[in-house]
Amino acid sequence: MLQKLTKVVVEKIPFEKSGQVFYRDSELTGFGLRVGKTAKVYFSEGKLHGKTIRVSIAKHNVISVEEARAQAKTFLAEIASGKNPHDVEKARKAKLVTLSEVLESYIRIRSNLKPSTIQDYRHTFAVYLKDWQNKPIIEITKDMVENKFRKISKTSPSQANKTMRNFRAIMNYAIVKYEDNNGDSFIRNNPVKRLTQLRAWHREVRKNTLIKHYDLAPWYQAVMNLTNDSIAPNREVVRDFLLLVLFTGLRRNEAAKLTWNRVDLKDRTMIIKDTKNHCDHTLPLTNFLYDLLSKRKADAKTQFVFPNEMNTGYMTDPKKQICKVVKESGVNFSTHDLRRTFITIAESLDISAYSLKRLLNHKMANDVTAGYIITDVERLRAPMQKITDYIMSCFGIKETASIIPMQLISRG
Numbered sequence: 001m002l003q004k005l006t007k008v009v010v011e012k013i014p015f016e017k018s019g020q021v022f023y024r025d026s027e028l029t030g031f032g033l034r035v036g037k038t039a040k041v042y043f044s045e046g047k048l049h050g051k052t053i054r055v056s057i058a059k060h061n062v063i064s065v066e067e068a069r070a071q072a073k074t075f076l077a078e079i080a081s082g083k084n085p086h087d088v089e090k091a092r093k094a095k096l097v098t099l100s101e102v103l104e105s106y107i108r109i110r111s112n113l114k115p116s117t118i119q120d121y122r123h124t125f126a127v128y129l130k131d132w133q134n135k136p137i138i139e140i141t142k143d144m145v146e147n148k149f150r151k152i153s154k155t156s157p158s159q160a161n162k163t164m165r166n167f168r169a170i171m172n173y174a175i176v177k178y179e180d181n182n183g184d185s186f187i188r189n190n191p192v193k194r195l196t197q198l199r200a201w202h203r204e205v206r207k208n209t210l211i212k213h214y215d216l217a218p219w220y221q222a223v224m225n226l227t228n229d230s231i232a233p234n235r236e237v238v239r240d241f242l243l244l245v246l247f248t249g250l251r252r253n254e255a256a257k258l259t260w261n262r263v264d265l266k267d268r269t270m271i272i273k274d275t276k277n278h279c280d281h282t283l284p285l286t287n288f289l290y291d292l293l294s295k296r297k298a299d300a301k302t303q304f305v306f307p308n309e310m311n312t313g314y315m316t317d318p319k320k321q322i323c324k325v326v327k328e329s330g331v332n333f334s335t336h337d338l339r340r341t342f343i344t345i346a347e348s349l350d351i352s353a354y355s356l357k358r359l360l361n362h363k364m365a366n367d368v369t370a371g372y373i374i375t376d377v378e379r380l381r382a383p384m385q386k387i388t389d390y391i392m393s394c395f396g397i398k399e400t401a402s403i404i405p406m407q408l409i410s411r412g
Contacts, residue, residue, distance in 0.1 A: 002026050010060050031072040042068035046079035055085045094178040094186040100133045106173045121166055128152055128163045137174055142194035157202035168192040210340040215331045216394035222329035234309040238321040240292055241306045247289055249342030249360055252335040256314045258305040263293055269377055281361040284381040286388040345390055351383045
């Protein structure tokens with residue numbers, strides 16, 4: 001409908017029973033009023049590259065017709081100059097969004113992030129980028145990144161690398177998130193590029209520590225000396241935890257979070273959920289592991305195979321008991337060293353690369369040959385037992401039980 005929009009005219013226009021009707025101003029082309037069931041909203045519209053661009057201005061009871069017409073002229077002038085008013089508003093909002101807002105948006109969108117990863121991001125930003133939290137991300141410059149990186153590096157080069165890797169991921173997300181209608185980002189460059197251009201990243205040497213074969217016997221003896229008492233009623237849980245990690249090569253949290261509903265003593269298997277590569281990991285139980293878990297199951301009080309002292313959750317990193325083992329055995333190690341020890345032993349026993357990758361739950365997506373090989377849990381029993389036998393020989397213990405194929409296990 002075309003007519004001159006005035007205060008009187010606008011107030012006389014009735015609300016619609018359903019849908020909405022557009023009333024266009026006869027005095028200013030591109031200015032109008034949209035009327036619905038409960039609201040009357042001024043708008044401006046024009047053609048940009050053959051496409052109609054419509055911008056809502058405000059409700060009629062918020063501003064006057066004259067004010068709305070003046071704003072419409074501004075929008076029409078932007079369109080006439082080749083600018084999209086929507087992009088202008090997006091750019092205004094993008095200039096105000098803060099680092100903490102982008103981080104929370106990133107966490108919401110990346111629904112597959114693990115809780116530990118989310119915690120790591122929040123901790124890193126809260127501790128090392130605290131003064132940037134409420135700063136608009138568009139104001140964080142390359143110089144700021146370089147200075148912050150060098151400051152963190154003075155106390156921890158590895159933390160400086162991690163902090164800026166996390167920040168880089170958030171900025172890359174922001175570059176994609178805050179775009180105009182043509183797909184062009186309002187954030188032109190990731191300021192962390194400065195570190196790459198300057199070759200400032202610290203070289204990180206991957207740890208290769210493990211327990212040598214000749215140290216396994218004293219280590220085992222010290223582990224077996226972990227017995228419960230009134231001071232430490234959870235030592236035997238730690239003992240069995242350390243042994244399971246060594247005999248399976250599991251990551252610390254994968255083993256610590258193991259629950260009894262994932263352990264099948266009848267089938268002699270266990271399934272690890274929430275793994276690093278997001279794929280379930282099924283492992284066969286060797287005779288040693290079967291005996292260990294059977295004894296634990298008999299005394300189980302919670303859903304967790306390795307509960308904490310209060311039986312309220314799973315066990316966290318047992319640093320105190322590890323220190324006790326280190327002191328008694330003279331063998332310095334971490335929980336992850338046990339995984340490296342398992343891997344190294346497996347490789348030394350000439351176990352096939354495909355079985356090894358399957359035992360460690362490494363993805364083989366880029367290996368064409370691996371795509372044609374189906375390695376089920378039964379085919380892992382022999383290599384698992386081979387590793388177990390070697391470790392026990394290093395302990396000075398002979399494994400007497402043989403591998404029990406699934407079809408021969410009694411179901412009675």
